[in-house]
Amino acid sequence: MQATQYRIVFDGELMPGMAVETVKANLARLFKSDADTIDRLFQQDSVNIKRELSETQADQYLRALQAAGAKVRKEPEPNPALSLALMDSAEVTPLATAHMECPKCGHAQAQAIQCESCGIVIEKYLARQAQNTAPEALHELNQPYAPPRAQVAEPTPEFGELKPFSVHGRIGRLRYLAWSMILSLSALGLLVVGGGIFAFSSLVGFPLMGLIVIGFLIVTVQLGVQRLHDIGWSGWLILLTLIPVIGSIFPFVMLLAPGSKGLNRFGPPPPPNSRAVKILAVLWLLVPVIGIFAAIALPAYQSALWHAPF
Structure with a gap:
């Protein structure tokens, strides 16, 4: 019996307390996409962010996107044996048409296997670069469905600011x-x-x-x-x-x-x-x-x- 697959659906709603511009900026960093592509996510009633995921992978995407401020949900994929309905065009994720930058020369172009400027095969280049990374980072690169690791929140400073004339802050x-x-x-x-x-x-x-x-x-x-x-x-x-x-x-x-x-x-x-x-x-x-x-x-x-x- 085939395991149930899931999809991540976004209806344009935000997590409580999140501003639209903040969420758009977070999503752009998460998916390394341009602002226009992210804007199209908010212009449609319902968009499939990712499809054909296992339950574990879907949960990872769910947590990452909710942390970025997008109120997404996990839905089981419809069984193709029970439905012959064609996929609605709105279900095609706009992120597939996102632009990219060459990891070697920085040339901006549409998503492609090869860089139009320097001619490298991007996947092979990343594989060579991954050989010099730590084992944990290499493991992440080899996981095509790993959740985005971009930092969403502002980093917490190591030490607080000293404020002698305030009731905010800490002193030892x-x-x-x-x-x-x-x-x-x-x-x-x-x-x-x-x-x-x-x-x-x-x-x-x-x-x-x-x-x-x-x-x-x-x-x-x-x-x-x-x-x-x-x-x-x-x-x-x-x-x-x-x-x-x-x-x-x-x-x-x-x-x-x-x-x-x-x-x-x-x-x-x-x-x-x-x-x-x-x-x-x-x-x-x-x-x-x-x-x-x-x-x-x-x-x-x-x-x-x-x-x-x-």
Whole structure:
């Protein structure tokens, strides 16, 4: 019994959320075809993209074309023994008349076995080129029904863009510490300036210091949200810092929890830490240590001075 064969049918419909021009460009890349040929696909009610496929091959084409944005469907081929109806002319795929470029000289021409310009037999030329490719690539070349491998979506960058004044993006633990140190020192310096202005004019100094504090809080929240994104958590969890008891523990969780390895739902990972980031992070970690040491040492030093015989 002969195995059932399938065809891929396109009615001009698109996958949800896809724009027509985007889908046309994707299909042109997939089939290495010109824009006019692709336009004809959308001008007909129903077009057979590919025929006489096995079920596995049909599924491969289905996935590739749907990824490109074309809403296609798989249908079984009619049994020729049961129907003598002639094939409708609209069923002839327009891709068969597509133009091509010679893989050697780049000459554009209609689909043909031989290049009109340099005279090479294209199939033999590709076979020779395939001998130098990796085994996996060679396997793909030998599969006439393999789905197109053209890249449809934009490639995801290896690392995300750093955005210190945004709630979008990701930052790791060390960069979170380093940026927090820079932010705190900057705010402290501005508050000193604002305090000096306040000493001369409270009318100007008070609003200025208020703006400095508000700006400090906004940027602090932005950095915290990006740190949560790096862990893979929602930025809204920053509100936990406002809850008593939990708010005193959660910042340590943000500092200690490792970030997601690779891409997560908030984007690619942040770039590797620079030497400056590492130095600033270590210095910021030393601040509480120095504070604790000073809190212990200063009273002891004052007591020693008090009891010293002078």
